[in-house]
Amino acid sequence: xxxxxxxxxxxxxxxxxxxxxxxxxxxxxxxxxxxxxxxxxxxxxxxxxxxxxxxxxxxxxxxxxxxxxxxxxxxxxxxxxxxxxxxxxxxxxxxxxxxxxxxxxxxxxxxxxxxxxxxxxxxxxxxxxxxx
Numbered sequence: 219x220x221x222x223x224x225x226x227x228x229x230x231x232x233x234x235x236x237x238x239x240x241x242x243x244x245x246x247x248x249x250x251x252x253x254x255x256x257x258x259x260x261x262x263x264x265x266x267x268x269x270x271x272x273x274x275x276x277x278x279x280x281x282x283x284x285x286x287x288x289x290x291x292x293x294x295x296x297x298x299x300x301x302x303x304x305x306x307x308x309x310x311x312x313x314x315x316x317x318x319x320x321x322x323x324x325x326x327x328x329x330x331x332x333x334x335x336x337x338x339x340x341x342x343x344x345x346x347x348x349x350x
Contacts, residue, residue, distance in 0.1 A: 253340025
């Protein structure tokens with residue numbers, strides 16, 4: 219569903235606001251819904267590409283199985299087991315939804331460790347993390 223980034227049609231008093239522009243809605247003021255990146259159980263990651271204005275494109279991750287973990291100057295690819303905690307919404311931890319700042323359980327060097335997501339997977343298309 220589309221979210222519009224415009225002022226409300228109502229004033230604080232409850233009256234109707236008349237438009238200050240030539241129209242009430244433009245394609246440029248249109249936003250999108252959240253990607254809600256989930257932990258994937260299959261073999262491949264799932265991504266979708268949204269085209270923007272001009273020749274821009276945004277890669278959105280819808281389900282991810284692996285995370286890039288930065289540790290002591292090296293980046294290692296590790297398999298995600300699940301989301302242990304997510305401060306943006308407690309229901310995200312139950313549904314294995316990853317956002318920036320979420321704590322993930324990953325398999326790193328044969329051991330289960332906890333990492334913290336440092337990027338926005340719905341905007342970047344990948345999950346980057348550091349050891350928590």
